[in-house]
Amino acid sequence: MNATEEDVVLERVTGDSASTLGNLFELYTYDFSEQLPLRIKASGRFELTPGDVWWTRDDHFAYFIKLHGELAGFALLRAGSRVTNASEVLDVAEFFVLRGIRRKGIGRIAAHALFRAHAGAWEVRVRQTNVGAMLFWSKTVENWVRQPVSSSPFSVEGTAWNLLRFVTSSP
Ligand SMILES: CC(C)(COP(=O)(O)OP(=O)(O)OC[C@H]1O[C@@H](n2cnc3c(N)ncnc32)[C@H](O)[C@@H]1OP(=O)(O)O)[C@@H](O)C(=O)NCCC(=O)NCCS
Numbered sequence: 449m450n451a452t453e454e455d456v457v458l459e460r461v462t463g464d465s466a467s468t469l470g471n472l473f474e475l476y477t478y479d480f481s482e483q484l485p486l487r488i489k490a491s492g493r494f495e496l497t498p499g500d501v502w503w504t505r506d507d508h509f510a511y512f513i514k515l516h517g518e519l520a521g522f523a524l525l526r527a528g529s530r531v532t533n534a535s536e537v538l539d540v541a542e543f544f545v546l547r548g549i550r551r552k553g554i555g556r557i558a559a560h561a562l563f564r565a566h567a568g569a570w571e572v573r574v575r576q577t578n579v580g581a582m583l584f585w586s587k588t589v590e591n592w593v594r595q596p597v598s599s600s601p602f603s604v605e606g607t608a609w610n611l612l613r614f615v616t617s618s619p
Contacts, residue, residue: 449552451515456557458565461510461522463503469510470497472522476544483577498524498542509538509566513545513558520554521545523562529571531602531611540572543581556588563592563616570616576601576608589614 461469477486477494489495502510507527513520521544529537545555563570572589574582582599589597589612599610 451553453557455515456554457514458511458561459514461503473498537569537571538566559588560592567617570614572612574610582610585612
């Protein structure tokens, strides 16, 4: 069954919940190991962590996505374009919904809640190999801004990306 807006809540990550974000980040990293040459450590973990900037800096915003009060994923946003010098832009650094509950609208509802909470200029960078994520962001953004959003390709150190740029305002 698809999620409704009442089912999905964003909750700010704090230093106290850092280890929970770290655990989810491990799952996110595992997902990306299908697309990137990420090597697992002898510990059986990738041991990549998001870092404490996410709860210590006021231009970084980390949220858990919760479904019926339980963890469903996370979103990491930060001020400043990663593509231009624009400092006011909000960049989507990472965004994740747990595998078992995908395609139920949770990512869309969470993204819309973020757009509502952080009205302004946004950028989403998606690896061109991440076809599902590109379809997700295009549809989710277009649903919110209610007009087609075009993406522009760019490349960094041999990796091909698509960039979505859009402006959100509270409805
Ligand atoms: C991308 C991601 C966040 C989508 O989350 P989700 O909760 O499954 O997305 P939703 O259910 O809200 O999808 C909304 C719409 O986006 C599109 N969409 C989402 N995932 C898609 C996929 N894998 N393939 C094609 N379209 C997709 C669909 O149009 C979907 O609507 P529909 O199910 O009614 O057809 C999730 O797949 C994920 O965490 N992937 C791994 C991490 C990742 O790639 N993050 C993005 C980094 S830029």
